[in-house]
Amino acid sequence: MADYYITTPIYYVNDKPHIGHAYTTTMADMLARWHRLLGDNVFFLTGTDEHGEKVQKAAEKHGKSPKEFVDSVVPQFIDAWKTFNITNDIFMRTTDLQHDKTVKEFIRRIYDSGDIYKGEYEGWYCVPDETFITELQLKEGRCPYCGRTVNKVKEESYFFRLGKYRQRLLDLYEKHPGFLSPKYRAMETINRVKEGLNDLSITRRTVKWGIEFKQDKDHVVYVWLDALVNYLSALRWPDGTVGRFWPADVHIVGKDIAWFHTVIWPALLMSAGVEPPKMVFSHGWWTVEGKKMGKSLGNAVDPIDIIRKYGVDPLRYYFAREMPFGEDGDFSESKLIARINGELVDDLGNLVYRSLTLAERFGGEIKGTPELDKGLDIERIKALMGNLDTFNAIEAVWERVRCSNRYINEKEAWKLRGEQLGNVIYNLLESIRIISILLSPFMPDTSERIRMQLGVEKQGIDQCRFGEFRGKVKKAGHLFEKVKE
RNA sequence: AGCGAGGUAGGGUAGCCAGGAGUGCCCGCCGGGCUCAUAACCCGGAGAUCGGUGGUUCAAAUCCACCCCUCGCUACCA
DSSP, X not given: OOEEEEEEEEEETTSOOOHHHHHHHHHHHHHHHHXXXXXXXXXXXXXXXXXXXXXHHHHHHTTSOHHHHHHHHHHHHHHHHHHTTOOOSEEEETTSHHHHHXXXXXXXXXXXXXXXXXXXXXXXXXXXXXXXXXXXXXXXXXXXXXXXXXXXXXXXXXXXXXXXXXXXXHXXXXXXXXXXXXXXXXXXXXXXXXXXXXXXXXXXXXXXXXXXXXXXXXXXXXXXXXXXXXXXXXXXXXXTTHHHHXXXXXXXXXXXXXXXXXXXXXXXXXXXXXXXXXXXEEEOOEEETTEEOXXXXXXXXXXHHHHHHHOHHHXXXXXXXXXXXXXXXXXXHHHHHHHIIIIIIIIXXXXXXHHHHHHHHOOSOXXXXXXXXXXXXXHHHHHHHHTTOHHHHHHHHHHHHHHHHHHHHHHTGGGOOHHHHHHHHHHHHHHHHHHHHXXXXXXXXXXXXXXXXXXXXXXXXXXOSOOXXXXXXXXXXXXXXXXXX
16 A cells, blocks of 8 residues: 655645646545555645735735635635545645644754855836836836836845755755656756856845744745745644655646746755655646636636536536646636537446336346457556646546447347346446446546435445345436536 | 747647657537437538648658747846
8 A cells, every 4th residue: 555645735825726727636635536546545625725925915905814814715615625535635824823833943054054145135116016027028128017117126035045956956856756647847947047047035024924044034935935834834843744744745836936936846855855856747827708817817727616607526526537737728618518418428327317217127037158348458547647647537437438338239139138238237236336436536526426316335446346136226316417508 | 038838621620749641539510310308419511722821851841950829938027
């Protein structure tokens, strides 16, 4: 039994969860569930990032203290993940006491290794946008976002010697090719690191809402450093269950924050004398109805609304099925409906319904010889999931669904009687049973409903082969209802 | 500008790394079969100069060069 530590990023709580948060969390959940199915000892982390200037400002706007404000937003995340059937083992908040302790100890170690020095942060700042802008981003000396003039600001700050770790990072990428995943995105990072790395400002004087920088109490720890360390505080580092689950098997992140996880994070860990994680997997982004998602565009999709309308499993299915994990995709309701009607209702739902109808009408003994196991390749699906390829894994399951439907037609099951019919039903029920096991990480509710209708015990990956069918079939309506447009 | 990813039938994709008849899948379209099934399922068919040009090779979607187009990233904006 292997230990498996998987994480999502912790989400910034200046707003309620959107479709992107839901996507990352759901994909991680599928992997966590898959590993449990394999019998692994899984530790699955998600949580919230609650410090920093933006939260401070958002709190002021609501007339609350920062803590009151985050306490009011965090339940929305917790509830959302409940709705999504997310099976996280821990929900980490950066305002937790444990986290505070871990961050301080983590920084102490970096400080002791001589990688922190006092300096001056200098940069361009757009006051109305409240954003720092780099030299490169400037457009004719003006803010690239709003076009207004920018101010030069100077601020005392403590720096981390990131530049020092350039070669060690390149070595890490070379020795552990899986670290930068998916591999087609790896070159981007490698080339940028080769170009050289600037040291990083890791504290702020002007911000109050954050973890105290013990080495100089006029400063607080900058939010991203604070946030990254949560992967360790969830394990109660440096004690706790660290030895067992660290290094993490995979950090699931969106490609926008890949840099923090593939460059800054491992460098910080090296400095603190901690092993880097085994893999950082950067997934793609969703557009919505073909357009970039954003608050300014007013097209942010509320995942809870979608679930209310279509159900949890259809959305989970869509997440895994609409695009290969890693790549970008487009979220649209019409595409979601097309998948529900064409795949969940017509392929899967129909297969189960028609098979169970045949089974219930049949009075004889359900037994026979395996025929529908041809092409069933569990090892292949294991390999795909090992590569975090949920997309092709589901496709492989769907091949089973389609060939089972074909089987009924080819055998003309409705014309058969007696032993011949018993044999066909045996093959169908075994095939469906295996499909339901394989689907359990992706559509847990649906998997469970199929299992109930088959009347079989809960099973693991080892039962994904044809044996004797031991179940009491009891049909219970359609798995999915057609969505009328 | 630099770096990266991609351009394959009406749409969406796989195949490319380790060249071998345009080979596969999904949706859509056309025709047929069937009635166990939510007008569901199954079979067959039409539809592609594999972005362009040149090169390597007995053989190129696949390798190389150049060009065109689309998208992403460019660091302290989680």
